[in-house]
Every structure is written in structure tokens, then in C-alpha cells.
Amino acid sequence: MRKALKILGIILGAIVVIVLLGAATINFSGIPSYDTNPPDLKVEPDSALIAEGKRLATLVCNHCHMGTSGKLDGKHMNDIPPEFGKVWSANITQAANSKLAPYSDGELAFFLRTGIKRDGKYAPPWMPKFPHMSDEDLHSIIAYLRSDARELQPSDKIQPAPEPSFLVKLLCRVAFRPLPYPEASVEAPPITDKVAYGRYLLTSKVECYSCHSADFKTVNIMEPEKSEGYLGGGNTLISPEDGKTEIYSANITMDKETGIGNWTEEDFIKAVRFGQRPDGKPLRQPMSPFSALSDQEVSSIWTYLQTVPPIKNEVQRNWEY
Ligand code: HEC
Ligand code: HEC
Known part of the structure; x- marks a missing residue:
């Protein structure tokens, strides 16, 4: 029995040493490096x-x-x-x-x-x-x-x-690995396909979804819809105004109680472009008004959001701040 305990002790000790060595290696070697393979590209500006x-x-x-x-x-x-x-x-x-x-x-x-x-x-x-x-x-x-x-x-x-x-x-x-460089050319869907174009804006061009899903640590860049709590909000952000107050991202799915399912398209455009909620409350940083988006673009995002499964998630809004 005592011998068994001793062996167990040695094994546990060895595991602790290995974990500590691994942690020290990660800490000292820092952020990893990878091979680069840039394309032969010269952008012709106009x-x-x-x-x-x-x-x-x-x-x-x-x-x-x-x-x-x-x-x-x-x-x-x-x-x-x-x-x-x-x-x-x-x-x-x-x-x-x-x-x-x-x-x-x-x-x-x-x-x-x-x-x-x-x-x-x-x-x-x-x-x-x-x-x-x-x-x-x-x-x-x-x-x-x-x-x-x-x-x-x-x-x-x-x-x-x-x-x-x-x-x-x-x-x-x-978890965070480099992403593959696309093998073929990448094209945006046509603007006339509002659902596909809205998805493109929200996931690929302006990336609303990374702030608006559950946590930056579980965002899936290659397959955005697989991010934990996709568009259900609750991600912890910090106010750039004081560098410490926590502001949680809003649930922008169409859930009627905890999301924006009772908003109109006009309400949505006003919130996204000018930072005004339908109840008159101004949206706070780091949600900056996206005034450079056109009404038509925000309207596509709205159309796409109608196709996203609603998530019931009551986000603490911290309005007193
Ligand atoms: C959320 C904040 C954020 C956004 C948005 C952002 N960047 Fe950065 N960027 C950073 C930070 C932080 C660094 C420093 C990264 C580091 O050294 O690890 C950086 C570094 C860089 C670098 C230097 C890379 C190097 O070799 O050191 C370039 C170039 C750059 N960003 C371009 C851009 C461009 C272009 C865009 C828009 C398409 C953009 N960034 C959007 C935060 C941001
Ligand atoms: C940098 C992170 C970030 C990005 C990027 C971002 N948001 Fe937000 N958004 C937030 C936060 C945080 C709030 C909550 C602000 C508050 O409580 O005052 C919010 C609030 C909102 C609201 C208000 C919902 C409500 O219930 O009050 C809408 C609508 C919205 N965002 C849509 C978008 C859209 C569309 C995009 C992309 C074009 C986008 N957001 C990009 C962080 C972000």
C-alpha cells in the first residue's frame, strides 16, 4: 500500500513538473511564428x-x-x-x-x-x-x-x-491558429440578394458577429455561425471611455423578449447608423455608430437577421453607467 502511494506520488510529481515546464516554455517563447506564403499581388488603385x-x-x-x-x-x-x-x-x-x-x-x-x-x-x-x-x-x-x-x-x-x-x-x-489563405478568388454575393449580402456584411466585411456572440474566445472565424451564442450577445467588452466599465454586447437575434424581435427595420437602421435605440437610449462605446454604412446595407443586414435562429439570452445592460 505504502509503495503504491509512493509510486502515485512520483507520478503526480512528474505530471506537475511537466505541466510547469510546458507553461514556462509557452510563457517564454511567446506568440508562435509560421511560414509566410504571400501572393504575387499588385493592387492597381483608382x-x-x-x-x-x-x-x-x-x-x-x-x-x-x-x-x-x-x-x-x-x-x-x-x-x-x-x-x-x-x-x-x-x-x-x-x-x-x-x-x-x-x-x-x-x-x-x-x-x-x-x-x-x-x-x-x-x-x-x-x-x-x-x-x-x-x-x-x-x-x-x-x-x-x-x-x-x-x-x-x-x-x-x-x-x-x-x-x-x-x-x-x-x-x-x-485555439487561435492562422487562417488558410484562400485558394481561389473571393467574391461578394450580389447586392440584390439581400439575405446573402447582409450575411456577407455582418460576418465578413464589417464583422458585427464577433462582438455580438458569446465570447471572443469561442468565435469561429472560418465558420461564423458556429461561434458560441451566435449573435445572442453577452460578450464582455470594456468601455473605452474609462478603460474599466464592462459593457455587454446586445442580443441582436429576433427573440421577442431578450433580442430585437419587436424592433422595426427603421429602429434597426437608426440604432446601427446613429447609435439611437427606439426607447431613446444612446448606444455606448465600443458600439460605434456605423454611419458610413448606407441605409440599403443596414437593411440587408436586417433582412439576413430574420433568417438567424433566435436565441433567448437576457443580457445585463448596465444602463446606470
Ligand atoms: C480591434 C482593433 C483592431 C482593428 C479593428 C484593426 N487592427 Fe490592425 N492592429 C491592431 C493591433 C492591436 C495591432 C498590433 C498587433 C500586434 O503587434 O500583435 C495591429 C497591427 C496591425 C498592423 C501591423 C502588423 C505588423 O507587422 O506588426 C497592420 C498593418 C494593421 N494592423 C492593419 C490593419 C488594417 C488594414 C485594419 C483594417 C482592415 C486593421 N488593422 C484593423 C488592432 C486592430
Ligand atoms: C466592437 C464591438 C461591436 C461591434 C463590431 C458591433 N457591435 Fe453592436 N453593440 C456592441 C455593444 C457593446 C452593444 C451594446 C451597447 C450598449 O449597451 O450601450 C451593441 C449594441 C448593438 C445594437 C443595439 C441593440 C439593443 O438591444 O440595444 C444593435 C442593433 C447592434 N449593436 C448592431 C450591430 C451591427 C449591425 C454591427 C455591425 C455593422 C455591430 N453591432 C457591430 C458591440 C459591437
Whole structure:
């Protein structure tokens, strides 16, 4: 009996040592690196492409990359949940020392789709990935980043490198993996197919679903509908105003009691474009009004939402804040 206990003790001890060694290895080696295989791409900019890229960047890039200078030279991201670590977004202006400067068009497309930077390092979930964005939309962003827009004029500000928490380092080994670069060209569905186009906007172009599902840790980028609690809300976000108050994402499924099943299409457009709820309450950051979306685009999202299975999930709204 005593011998058996002793052996059990040795085995348990060995397991503890292995776990500690594994944890130490993950902690010291940090975020993993991968091979890069950027496409041979040269975006031919024209004024329409640049204009669409600028509009798209205000919808999906600038709220994270806009610094206090009014240029896209990065900032401390105080609305990242502290469990993920301390994070600064990168300077992506046209300064020679910016993070964007060394990127070719192909490397940028590869990074934005897969999450693998040009040096091979993987960008943790605080920098979104766009595997399903159409080639045309992706090219518009690249064309815009090369344009002479005022917010892209050189700024030599250098932002500190992010300090990922142990949790992020661990999840980057087991859950958050680079996404495959598409093998064929990616096209958006036609605007006239409102359900498909609304889905495209919500899952692939503007990515409403990642904030609006249950948790960033269980978002499924390749198959968005498989994200836990898809569009049922409750994801914990932090108010960028004070960097600490928790604001939970709303349930935007058509459940009549806990979602937006009693709203009209007009109510929805007003909330999404101008941040006004039907009861008059203003929506708070980090839900920024998407005023650059057209009524027609928001109407497609509304049409698509009618096809999403409703989820009963009462989200604590914290209105007193
Ligand atoms: C939710 C916030 C967020 C959004 C939205 C976002 N970024 Fe980022 N981005 C970051 C953060 C944070 C980093 C720093 C990542 C790191 O070093 O791990 C970063 C890094 C980068 C880099 C530097 C990569 C490198 O090699 O270091 C580029 C380029 C970039 N982003 C471009 C974009 C573009 C283009 C868009 C819009 C399509 C965008 N980002 C949207 C947060 C964001
Ligand atoms: C950065 C995360 C984030 C993104 C991206 C985002 N939302 Fe939100 N959204 C929120 C949060 C948080 C709230 C709750 C705000 C509050 O309680 O004041 C919210 C609230 C809403 C509401 C109000 C619902 C209600 O019951 O009050 C609607 C509608 C909505 N979002 C739709 C969208 C759509 C459509 C998109 C994409 C175009 C989108 N959201 C993108 C975080 C986000």
C-alpha cells in the first residue's frame, strides 16, 4: 500500500513538473511564428477603389488604429479585456518607420486574411482577420493605405509592442491558429440578394458577429455561425471611455423578449447608423455608430437577421453607467 502511494506520488510529481515546464516554455517563447506564403499581388488603385477603401477603413480599421494626432499612428487599447494583456495598436501611416512601411501588397493581403505578419509572427485576436472579405474589398483597403489621405501622412510615433498575457500565449498555441489563405478568388454575393449580402456584411466585411456572440474566445472565424451564442450577445467588452466599465454586447437575434424581435427595420437602421435605440437610449462605446454604412446595407443586414435562429439570452445592460 505504502509503495503504491509512493509510486502515485512520483507520478503526480512528474505530471506537475511537466505541466510547469510546458507553461514556462509557452510563457517564454511567446506568440508562435509560421511560414509566410504571400501572393504575387499588385493592387492597381483608382479613385473609386480608394474611396471605397477609405469608407471601409472607417468601418473596420480606424477605431483601433486612429491615434490622438488624428493619424493612423496607433494607440493604447484600453478597451481590451485585461485578461488578454496590455495592447497597443500599430502605427500604419506612411512613415518610413511605421509597421506598414515594409509591407508589399501581397504581404498585406496575406496578413489581413491569415493573421500572419510579414515576419511570420501571428497577430493575436486583438487584430481581426478577414478570410472571407472579397478580393475587391480587400484590394480597396490596400489601395487606400497607399493613398495620400491626410490620416495616413507620416507620423514617426512608435507604439510599444503588445504584452500578451499567459492566457493569450496559451490560446495562440491551442485555439487561435492562422487562417488558410484562400485558394481561389473571393467574391461578394450580389447586392440584390439581400439575405446573402447582409450575411456577407455582418460576418465578413464589417464583422458585427464577433462582438455580438458569446465570447471572443469561442468565435469561429472560418465558420461564423458556429461561434458560441451566435449573435445572442453577452460578450464582455470594456468601455473605452474609462478603460474599466464592462459593457455587454446586445442580443441582436429576433427573440421577442431578450433580442430585437419587436424592433422595426427603421429602429434597426437608426440604432446601427446613429447609435439611437427606439426607447431613446444612446448606444455606448465600443458600439460605434456605423454611419458610413448606407441605409440599403443596414437593411440587408436586417433582412439576413430574420433568417438567424433566435436565441433567448437576457443580457445585463448596465444602463446606470
Ligand atoms: C480591434 C482593433 C483592431 C482593428 C479593428 C484593426 N487592427 Fe490592425 N492592429 C491592431 C493591433 C492591436 C495591432 C498590433 C498587433 C500586434 O503587434 O500583435 C495591429 C497591427 C496591425 C498592423 C501591423 C502588423 C505588423 O507587422 O506588426 C497592420 C498593418 C494593421 N494592423 C492593419 C490593419 C488594417 C488594414 C485594419 C483594417 C482592415 C486593421 N488593422 C484593423 C488592432 C486592430
Ligand atoms: C466592437 C464591438 C461591436 C461591434 C463590431 C458591433 N457591435 Fe453592436 N453593440 C456592441 C455593444 C457593446 C452593444 C451594446 C451597447 C450598449 O449597451 O450601450 C451593441 C449594441 C448593438 C445594437 C443595439 C441593440 C439593443 O438591444 O440595444 C444593435 C442593433 C447592434 N449593436 C448592431 C450591430 C451591427 C449591425 C454591427 C455591425 C455593422 C455591430 N453591432 C457591430 C458591440 C459591437
